[in-house]
Amino acid sequence: MILPPFRYLRPHSVSHATDLLREVPGAAVLAGGQTLINALKLDLVSPTALVDVHALEELRGVERTADGVRIGAATTYAELAKDPVVREVVPSVAEMAAGLVDRQVRNRGTIGGNVSLNDPTNNFPPLLSALGASFEVITADGADTLTAEQFFRGALATAVTGGGLLTAVHVPALPTGTRLVHRHMQLARDSWALARVVVRAAVDGASLTEPRVYLGTVPGSPVRLTAVEAAIAGRPLAKETITAALAAFDTEPFETISDTHGSAQYRRAMAKVQLRRALVDVIEKEQA
Structure with missing residues (x-):
C-alpha cells in the first residue's frame, strides 16, 4: 500500500524535536516506525510530518533507579531484551x-513508539500498566511524569498525542512475593495478537492480594478488569479462585470487535482462555 504524503524532519536534540512538534501542525513522532508505518498503511493515522527521534542519544539507554529502572523512550526491543539491568530488575x-x-x-x-501510539494490539501497554510504570513526557504545558x-x-491515543513527546x-x-504473568494468543508467531492478558498479584500467606488484571487487543486497551480483581482478592491459591475469576470476567463491560481474524464473540472467548491460563501460572508458580 502506498503511504500518504508527509514531511520528514530529523531533529538534533530533544528540545529541537519538541519545538518541531509544536511548530508543525499535525506532526507526529517517528521512533522505530514498526507500529506507526503499519498504522499509516492502514489509514489509521494521517500526520502531516514525521519527526524522527530514533537517533537521539538523550532518549536511549537504561538506568538503574532506587526502585526499578528508567528506560529511554528510543531504546529498542533488542536492547531491552539483552540489557542486564532490565533482565535483573x-x-x-x-x-x-x-x-x-x-x-x-x-x-x-522502540518501547516509546510501542506505547505512544497505543495500538490496541501492542504488547507493552497492558504489561507496563500492570507493573505500575510511569511515563516522563514533554507537552505544551511542560515536563511531567504520568x-x-x-x-x-x-x-x-495517549497523553503525547498531538504534539507531545x-x-x-x-x-x-x-x-518480593509478587508474581506477574502475561499470556497472549496469536494467529501465527509473527502476527498481531487476538487476545492478551496480564495478571499481577501478591501472595499473603496462602492468599492472593493486591491483584491487577489488564486486558489488551480491545478498544480502549489497556483495559483494567476490576470485577476480576475483586473476585480474586483475598482468595486462596486454589482452583476455586480461578472459577470465581472466570465468572467475574463474564460481567466485565469491555467491548470486542469482529474482523477477518475472528468475531467479537470469539475474541472475548479467547481473552477468557488467556485469563484462565495466566491465573493457573500465577497460582502454580507461587505454590512451587
Whole structure:
C-alpha cells in the first residue's frame, strides 16, 4: 500500500524535536516506525510530518533507579531484551521484548513508539500498566511524569498525542512475593495478537492480594478488569479462585470487535482462555 504524503524532519536534540512538534501542525513522532508505518498503511493515522527521534542519544539507554529502572523512550526491543539491568530488575519487560515478532522488528522498534501510539494490539501497554510504570513526557504545558492511567487514553491515543513527546518510561521492580504473568494468543508467531492478558498479584500467606488484571487487543486497551480483581482478592491459591475469576470476567463491560481474524464473540472467548491460563501460572508458580 502506498503511504500518504508527509514531511520528514530529523531533529538534533530533544528540545529541537519538541519545538518541531509544536511548530508543525499535525506532526507526529517517528521512533522505530514498526507500529506507526503499519498504522499509516492502514489509514489509521494521517500526520502531516514525521519527526524522527530514533537517533537521539538523550532518549536511549537504561538506568538503574532506587526502585526499578528508567528506560529511554528510543531504546529498542533488542536492547531491552539483552540489557542486564532490565533482565535483573524487571525481567518481564526483557521477556516481552525478546519475544516480539522477529529480529528486524526487535532491532528497530522502540518501547516509546510501542506505547505512544497505543495500538490496541501492542504488547507493552497492558504489561507496563500492570507493573505500575510511569511515563516522563514533554507537552505544551511542560515536563511531567504520568501514571499509566493518565498516559493511556484509549485506542491510538495517549497523553503525547498531538504534539507531545515521551522521553522515558520508569518501571518499578515487583515487590518480593509478587508474581506477574502475561499470556497472549496469536494467529501465527509473527502476527498481531487476538487476545492478551496480564495478571499481577501478591501472595499473603496462602492468599492472593493486591491483584491487577489488564486486558489488551480491545478498544480502549489497556483495559483494567476490576470485577476480576475483586473476585480474586483475598482468595486462596486454589482452583476455586480461578472459577470465581472466570465468572467475574463474564460481567466485565469491555467491548470486542469482529474482523477477518475472528468475531467479537470469539475474541472475548479467547481473552477468557488467556485469563484462565495466566491465573493457573500465577497460582502454580507461587505454590512451587
